[in-house]
Amino acid sequence: MDRRKFIAGAGGAILTSHASSVFGTSNIANLNNACGPTTRLTRGPYLTPNSPLRSDIRENSPGVPLKLELTVIDDLWCTPISECVVDIWHCGANGLYSGVDNIVFNPDTLRVSDQAINMKDKSYLRGHQVTDENGKVVFTTIYPGWYMPRLAHIHVRVVWRDVEWTALDTQLYLPADVERAVYQTAAYAARGPNPIGVDRDIVMKGDAEAVRNLTVTLERDGDGYKGNFEIAATSL
Numbered sequence: 001m002d003r004r005k006f007i008a009g010a011g012g013a014i015l016t017s018h019a020s021s022v023f024g025t026s027n028i029a030n031l032n033n034a035c036g037p038t039t040r041l042t043r044g045p046y047l048t049p050n051s052p053l054r055s056d057i058r059e060n061s062p063g064v065p066l067k068l069e070l071t072v073i074d075d076l077w078c079t080p081i082s083e084c085v086v087d088i089w090h091c092g093a094n095g096l097y098s099g100v101d102n103i104v105f106n107p108d109t110l111r112v113s114d115q116a117i118n119m120k121d122k123s124y125l126r127g128h129q130v131t132d133e134n135g136k137v138v139f140t141t142i143y144p145g146w147y148m149p150r151l152a153h154i155h156v157r158v159v160w161r162d163v164e165w166t167a168l169d170t171q172l173y174l175p176a177d178v179e180r181a182v183y184q185t186a187a188y189a190a191r192g193p194n195p196i197g198v199d200r201d202i203v204m205k206g207d208a209e210a211v212r213n214l215t216v217t218l219e220r221d222g223d224g225y226k227g228n229f230e231i232a233a234t235s236l
């Protein structure tokens with residue numbers, strides 16, 4: 001059940017009691033400015049079971065380093081959520097995911113071809129961690145490459161305490177100016193810039209505002225980049 005509808009239906013007295021006893025009265029004000037939830041997007045076909053528990057998911061993947069800090073907050077109370085399993089997975093500079101048969105699209109028709117590229121024996125650029133008391137996890141990875149017909153993206157799945165109904169799947173995007181620079185560097189240059197913009201992305205379908213809302217702001221960090229993104233998810 002949608003918690004907001006439940007709470008609205010339950011009446012203000014119960015709401016006030018719950019908010020006061022569990023979160024302190026100062027958090028009641030937050031109910032007028034609920035923090036989410038973060039836009040849910042398809043999980044896609046490339047999540048694999050039992051991803052490794054690790055912070056550095058690169059293995060030996062070539063590419064520009066990217067330090068990604070994710071903060072999970074409760075979409076109703078706007079407070080950090082600990083004990084969330086946060087899985088991320090994305091393709092390499094070569095545009096291929098590890099651990100799966102990669103679907104190959106026809107570049108002219110943007111339809112699925114009958115080809116596939118098997119990377120099932122690899123495990124790079126996948127991993128999960130559990131949020132700390134500040135709702136945070138940090139991953140060290142590389143800037144993702146691109147594949148047809150998608151904007152470059154990083155898949156994220158958040159699940160609170162193994163409670164399946166709290167699962168939130170989304171995808172994070174990255175700034176175009178950073179991407180232009182990254183795709184000129186050694187690991188990416190042979191494939192050139194991504195020919196797919198938001199209009200032809202099969203998930204976002206031209207929704208530039210949704211892409212903006214899911215874009216991680218990046219800053220330089222040594223020979224790579226770093227950024228933080230806040231994900232509003234559900235717990236109870």
Ligand SMILES: [Fe+2]
Binds near residue numbers: 044046150153155
């Ligand atoms: Fe993907």
